[in-house]
């Protein structure tokens with residue numbers, strides 16, 4: 001199928017704000033909601049073990065989100081932006097009135113039969129997932145804060161994914177405890193507020209053809225991160241080809257080298 005993409009590339013005049021917004025939105029066709037693993041999830045085709053694999057691996061993404069947002073804050077000299085962006089840390093790490101997204105994801109883990117310590121140990125995190133998530137975190141740490149903000153814009157499409165899980169899981173996976181849905185509900189409103197801010201930044205700073213093209217490339221990079229995470233899970237859990245499967249059934253891969261022993 002031929003895919004048409006709105007792109008500023010061929011032109012010497014930048015897209016209007018509205019056309020640029022459309023160009024960003026058109027990237028939604030590559031969102032991980034269209035990945036076969038995610039489609040199998042929505043169709044009720046995943047086994048309990050496969051769903052557990054997704055929850056345990058996605059937890060690494062959850063853990064890294066506040067760290068990459070902290071990196072963006074560290075690189076941002078504008079107090080007004082920092083004041084708004086810091087909310088993202090609180091959303092995930094929690095505060096007096098909110099348990100936070102990481103805690104809610106741990107509840108999702110328990111609801112699918114994974115004890116907290118299993119998620120926290122990161123023992124199920126596949127190397128491919130870890131590398132993809134780390135690529136995102138490292139990009140954000142090194143990029144100008146405006147580019148880092150643009151890389152969060154896959155969140156434009158995330159409410160669709162959360163709503164899709166809320167709509168399909170209870171029917172397909174009735175064994176999942178109701179407490180498991182807290183995270184997806186919480187993100188529906190948070191993601192909408194986040195993208196309002198992210199879009200405001202993108203539309204405000206991307207005023208040339210080159211900057212608009214750069215933003216589209218950054219968004220594609222982030223889509224690649226999300227897609228690659230699911231590719232790694234597909235290999236391990238659907239195709240039964242986890243790392244080193246030709247050698248051993250044991251999970252010998254490293255647990256991450258960046259966390260010191262202290």
Ligand SMILES: O=C(O)c1cc(C(=O)O)c2c(n1)C(=O)C(=O)c1cc(C(=O)O)[nH]c1-2
Nearest residue numbers: 065151152153154155156157158161162187
């Ligand atoms: O479940 C999903 O499909 C999904 C996708 C994404 C995304 O598009 O990056 C995020 C989330 N969830 C999410 O819950 C979340 O907090 C989040 C933060 C960010 C980001 O890049 O800053 N993406 C996402």
